[in-house]
Amino acid sequence: MKICEYFRSIQGEGVTIGIPTYFIRTAGCNLRCEWCDTTYAWEGGREMSVDEIMEMVDDTENVCITGGEPMLQKDTLKLLDRLLKVGKKVIIETNGSVDISGIPKDDKVIISLDVKCPSSGMSEKNLPSNLEHIGKKDQIKFVIGNQVDLNYAIRYLRENPVDANVVFGAVGGMDLRDIAEEVVRRKLNVRVLPQLHKIIWGEERSV
Numbered sequence: 001m002k003i004c005e006y007f008r009s010i011q012g013e014g015v016t017i018g019i020p021t022y023f024i025r026t027a028g029c030n031l032r033c034e035w036c037d038t039t040y041a042w043e044g045g046r047e048m049s050v051d052e053i054m055e056m057v058d059d060t061e062n063v064c065i066t067g068g069e070p071m072l073q074k075d076t077l078k079l080l081d082r083l084l085k086v087g088k089k090v091i092i093e094t095n096g097s098v099d100i101s102g103i104p105k106d107d108k109v110i111i112s113l114d115v116k117c118p119s120s121g122m123s124e125k126n127l128p129s130n131l132e133h134i135g136k137k138d139q140i141k142f143v144i145g146n147q148v149d150l151n152y153a154i155r156y157l158r159e160n161p162v163d164a165n166v167v168f169g170a171v172g173g174m175d176l177r178d179i180a181e182e183v184v185r186r187k188l189n190v191r192v193l194p195q196l197h198k199i200i201w202g203e204e205r206s207v
């Protein structure tokens with residue numbers, strides 16, 4: 001597998017926010033989001049076998065497989081299986097444009113599925129069939145950069161009701177307060193969350 005980096009930190013996003021987590025970031029992405037904060041993961045990476053990666057993973061209970069886009073790697077599901085076999089809880093973050101039907105339905109696996117909003121420039125790439133593989137324990141994540149994105153996310157949820165956690169985050173100039181107030185006003189069943197690692201460490205890498 002092409003690996004960009006691996007490190008222990010805390011989860012900065014989504015339903016497991018704040019939990020100590022070991023991150024495995026794969027290299028390579030098929031999208032080019034306008035506001036991408038991990039452009040360094042678009043290319044390159046070091047070729048590592050699943051065995052080599054398993055040797056690097058420490059005793060942290062929670063592991064996050066992220067990218068880049070992890071579902072582009074042919075061994076990602078094999079790695080996931082190995083992590084589950086040694087008792088890890090795994091969250092796999094995927095950009096929503098690649099088929100996720102092969103991810104096992106396991107209580108210890110959380111799928112974090114992005115739905116790309118218009119400001120990313122990638123909303124045409126959302127793969128609607130992925131929603132069929134999302135369950136109650138999983139999360140759908142919208143990164144909202146402006147009012148158009150917010151309207152898009154709200155309409156998307158209305159047109160595609162799913163029984164899963166929904167997370168709204170902000171990017172660019174979008175104020176989290178504006179998102180929160182809209183969520184409250186419309187009584188949406190959505191979590192509005194900051195990126196905790198950025199509050200703590202700013203733009204530092206590998207955190």
Ligand code: SF4
Nearest residue numbers: 029031033036068095
């Ligand atoms: S999917 Fe993720 S890694 Fe790929 S371009 Fe978008 S934000 Fe960056």
